[in-house]
Each structure stands twice: as structure tokens, then as C-alpha cells.
Amino acid sequence: MRPLKVAVLGCGSVGSQVVRLLTEQAGDLAARVGAPVELAGVAVRRLDAPREVDVPQALLTTDALALARRDDVDVVVEVIGGIEPARSLILAALESGASVVTANKALLAEDGATLFEAAEKAGRDLYYEAAVAGAIPILRPLRESLAGDRVTKVMGIVNGTTNYILDKMDTHGSGFDEALAEAQELGYAEADPTADVEGFDAAAKAAILASLAFHSRVTANDVHREGISDVTAADVASAKAMGSVVKLLAIAELRAVPGGDEAVSARVHPVMIPRSHPLASVREAFNAVFVESEAAGELMFYGRGAGGAPTASAVLGDLVTVARNRIQDTTGAGESAYADRQVLPMGETITRYHVSLDVADKAGVLAAVATAFAEHDVSIQTVRQEGRDADAQLVVVSHQATDAQLAATVEVLRGMDIVRDVTSVMRVEGEL
Ligand SMILES: NC(=O)C1=CN([C@@H]2O[C@H](COP(=O)(O)OP(=O)(O)OC[C@H]3O[C@@H](n4cnc5c(N)ncnc54)[C@H](OP(=O)(O)O)[C@@H]3O)[C@@H](O)[C@H]2O)C=CC1
Numbered sequence: 336m337r338p339l340k341v342a343v344l345g346c347g348s349v350g351s352q353v354v355r356l357l358t359e360q361a362g363d364l365a366a367r368v369g370a371p372v373e374l375a376g377v378a379v380r381r382l383d384a385p386r387e388v389d390v391p392q393a394l395l396t397t398d399a400l401a402l403a404r405r406d407d408v409d410v411v412v413e414v415i416g417g418i419e420p421a422r423s424l425i426l427a428a429l430e431s432g433a434s435v436v437t438a439n440k441a442l443l444a445e446d447g448a449t450l451f452e453a454a455e456k457a458g459r460d461l462y463y464e465a466a467v468a469g470a471i472p473i474l475r476p477l478r479e480s481l482a483g484d485r486v487t488k489v490m491g492i493v494n495g496t497t498n499y500i501l502d503k504m505d506t507h508g509s510g511f512d513e514a515l516a517e518a519q520e521l522g523y524a525e526a527d528p529t530a531d532v533e534g535f536d537a538a539a540k541a542a543i544l545a546s547l548a549f550h551s552r553v554t555a556n557d558v559h560r561e562g563i564s565d566v567t568a569a570d571v572a573s574a575k576a577m578g579s580v581v582k583l584l585a586i587a588e589l590r591a592v593p594g595g596d597e598a599v600s601a602r603v604h605p606v607m608i609p610r611s612h613p614l615a616s617v618r619e620a621f622n623a624v625f626v627e628s629e630a631a632g633e634l635m636f637y638g639r640g641a642g643g644a645p646t647a648s649a650v651l652g653d654l655v656t657v658a659r660n661r662i663q664d665t666t667g668a669g670e671s672a673y674a675d676r677q678v679l680p681m682g683e684t685i686t687r688y689h690v691s692l693d694v695a696d697k698a699g700v701l702a703a704v705a706t707a708f709a710e711h712d713v714s715i716q717t718v719r720q721e722g723r724d725a726d727a728q729l730v731v732v733s734h735q736a737t738d739a740q741l742a743a744t745v746e747v748l749r750g751m752d753i754v755r756d757v758t759s760v761m762r763v764e765g766e767l
């Protein structure tokens with residue numbers, strides 16, 4: 336059997352581990368694929384940069400396009416990241432007859448449609464398990480194992496860097512910048528960590544999850560996005576006082592809308608969850624994803640969501656699948672975006688708020704705050720007053736309402752004379 340040739344584009348945190356596993360596990364991979372799997376070349380930006388893996392000089396190139404287009408290459412692994420040149424390289428690889436494996440969630444969530452069309456036209460595979468939640472098999476279960484079920488909700492921690500930062504703030508009292516620097520050092524963060532911190536990375540993953548779960552095309556622009564840069568030590572302390580923890584969650588769900596249709600709600604934002612919630616115990620850069628479907632009920636997927644080796648594990652899994660498909664001259668399950676669903680604006684999403692207020696301890700303060708909630712048709716689940724005089728704190732947890740009602744209530748609270756400061760506003764999941 337002729338060897339299958341693999342080109343790896345990018346040799347950073349993920350690419351170096353892909354090259355290492357390809358080399359170290361060559362024997363096992365050949366047995367699993369049914370043919371030897373050979374490294375055809377590795378494209379990088381700088382030939383002389385230090386690498387986590389030894390790559391023979393003859394295999395290194397800075398001409399990624401020429402490598403992606405080579406006639407003898409069967410599979411192209413794209414682990415450069417970003418939109419360009421990654422998109423042009425993937426399109427060139429498919430046009431040249433190669434199958435593609437990528438970990439590039441930013442590109443898939445922005446312009447997946449172009450890539451899926453190109454793969455279909457070329458009759459080649461485009462696989463991307465590593466793009467969401469690192470090592471955790473979550474896309475294949477959604478696309479294949481649950482293909483006969485009806486998924487109604489996907490919710491989870493899908494960004495390792497922000498989970499690492501929030502976890503260190505909670506457990507070690509670390510500062511934001513210090514924890515981010517550690518996450519970068521450990522290879523979890525994106526090349527530009529703003530993508531992690533401001534929720535762009537999680538929003539891209541939410542779009543990919545929503546698209547697969549609901550057989551729709553959801554792009555990153557459809558996802559309401561808030562990052563963690565506004566989460567303060569006061570928010571984390573406020574959560575702690577409630578027996579809770581702050582996590583950045585990606586949530587995608589189907590919602591009934593008037594007319595009998597179902598719309599998609601997709602959002603990423605910090606959430607306060609009780610410590611008894613299974614997502615509260617997801618530490619460091621680990622990820623966890625809950626799936627709810629009609630027949631299967633609740634499923635939970637947990638594992639390492641970032642880092643070179645865990646992500647390379649998912650890349651290699653895809654590589655074995657597309658290599659087997661090449662040998663059998665077939666392709667795997669492609670995109671299944673047949674449902675045209677409206678995307679709900681955040682204001683119409685049903686949620687709950689936890690609000691901490693710095694108030695003057697005057698008679699009537701509780702009644703005035705309660706009136707602000709009532710005037711927006713938001714009922715209060717619990718209200719607690721702490722301290723007296725100048726240091727009085729009021730903590731209010733609401734019942735469910737639309738995000739627009741809750742946000743409008745907070746605006747009114749901000750304008751009240753007896754409210755000196757709204758010190759923390761956080762959405763809530765689970766029973767506080
Ligand atoms: N890190 C992680 O934990 C995870 C990452 N991913 C995704 O995997 C992909 C890669 O991430 P990661 O490995 O962290 O990124 P890195 O920044 O560590 O590596 C990027 C690599 O791409 C190379 N590169 C950049 N531009 C070019 C170019 N024009 N031509 C050829 N090579 C180029 C760089 O070369 P040089 O080394 O010479 O600079 C580097 O080797 C991204 O899409 C990311 O979102 C997905 C899941 C987890």
C-alpha cells in the first residue's frame with residue numbers, strides 16, 4: 336500500500352505536538368489507517384525559530400501554499416490559525432485534491448460555509464474535532480452519535496484560558512494579568528489572547544456547536560458575546576459569598592417562538608453558578624460540555640480543552656479517519672445545515688440576574704429596590720442586606736425574565752439616589 340502523505344501547516348503549540356505524535360506513533364497509525372502515514376512537510380513562518388519538536392530541516396518550508404498544493408499530499412493539517420492565509424490554504428488544499436483537518440474555530444465560525452462547499456465540490460473530507468474543546472470528542476457525538484436524536488441545548492465551558500484565569504482568581508486570589516500570563520506560558524491562549532479574554536474564541540466554538548446541534552448555520556456574529564475582562568475580584572468575592580463561582584459559559588439552545596417555530600439562542604457570557612453545579616468543579620484549563628437531547632436526556636463531556644498535546648490528540652483522531660476514507664475512496668458525514676432557523680437577540684433570551692448594590696442604609700431602601708424590579712415585571716427570588724450605615728450591601732437574585740427586562744431594571748437601579756454603586760451584575764445558572 337502506498338504511504339499516505341500528510342502536510343502540516345503550522346508548528347506552534349498544536350502543530351509541534353501533531354508532528355511529534357505522527358512521528359512517535361507511526362507504527363500504530365499505519366496499523367490503524369491500513370497504510371503508512373508519512374510527514375510530507377511542515378510549513379512555518381520562521382525557519383530558524385526554536386521548536387518543541389525536532390523537524391528535519393529538509394521538511395521545513397515557509398511556502399505553505401506550495402506545500403498545500405503538492406500533488407503527492409493526501410491530507411493537509413492546518414494549525415496556523417486565524418482567517419488568512421488559513422482560508423486560502425485550506426481552499427487550495429481541497430482544490431488540489433487533499434482532505435483537510437483543521438483546529439481553526441475562528442475561521443470555521445466566520446466562513447465555514449465557503450469551506451464546506453469547497454470540500455463537497457472537491458469530494459474530500461473537512462474535519463475539525465480539535466476546533467471545539469481541545470481533546471474532548473464533542474463534534475463527532477453531535478454529528479454522528481446523536482444524529483438520530485433531537486438536541487435542544489448545549490452548554491459548557493469551552494475556553495481553557497478564561498477558565499484558568501477565573502479558577503486562579505477564585506482559588507488562589509490571583510490577579511487577572513498574572514493568571515493570563517500563566518495561561519499563555521502553558522500554551523492555552525490564542526496568538527492574540529484578546530480572542531480568549533473577550534469571548535471571541537468561545538463565541539466561535541458556540542457557533543460551531545449550535546450549527547451542528549441544530550443543523551443550522553450559526554456564525555460567530557450570531558452569538559451574543561461578553562468576555563471576562565470586566566469580571567472583578569469583587570464579582571468573584573460576591574459569588575464566593577453566595578456559595579457560587581464565576582464561569583464563562585457558552586450556551587446554545589432552541590427556543591419556541593410565536594408561530595410554532597423554533598429559534599436558536601446562542602450566547603457567551605460570565606455566569607454565576609452554585610458550587611454544587613457540575614460545571615463549578617471544572618478547574619484550570621479543563622473544559623466541560625453538557626448536551627440535552629429529547630431521547631438521550633442529559634450527557635456531559637469533560638476533558639482537557641486546550642494545550643498542544645490534548646489538541647493534537649483530536650487532530651490525530653481526525654487524521655486517522657480522513658486517511659481511512661482516502662484509502663477507501665470515500666468521505667465521511669459532511670455538513671448537515673438543512674434547517675433555516677432565526678437567531679434570537681440577547682434581549683429576548685430568558686435568564687436570571689444576581690445584582691450586588693452598595694446602598695445607603697435608609698428606611699425604605701428595600702422597598703424602593705423591589706419596586707424597580709416589579710416595574711419591569713421581574714420577580715425577586717432572594718434579597719439579602721449586609722452591613723449597616725455607609726457600608727450597607729444589598730444582594731438581589733431575580734427569578735427568570737428576559738435579558739432586556741433585567742438589563743432595564745439594572746439601569747434604573749444605577750440611577751437611584753439611594754444606590755451609591757451597582758458593584759456586581761452577573762447572570763445566574765442553577766439554584767443559588
Ligand atoms: N493552543 C491550543 O490550546 C489550541 C489551539 N487551537 C487552534 O489551533 C491553531 C493553532 O494554534 P497554536 O498552535 O496555539 O498556534 P501557535 O501560534 O502556537 O502556532 C502557529 C504556527 O503557525 C505558523 N504560521 C503562522 N503564520 C504562518 C504562515 N503564514 N505560513 C506558515 N506558517 C505560519 C507559526 O510559525 P512560526 O512558529 O514560525 O511562528 C506557528 O508555528 C489555531 O487555529 C488555534 O485556534 C485549537 C484548540 C486548542
Ligand SMILES: N[C@@H](CC=O)C(=O)O
Nearest residue numbers: 494495496523524525
Ligand atoms: N485558546 C483556546 C485554545 C483551545 O481552543 C482556549 O484557551 O481554550
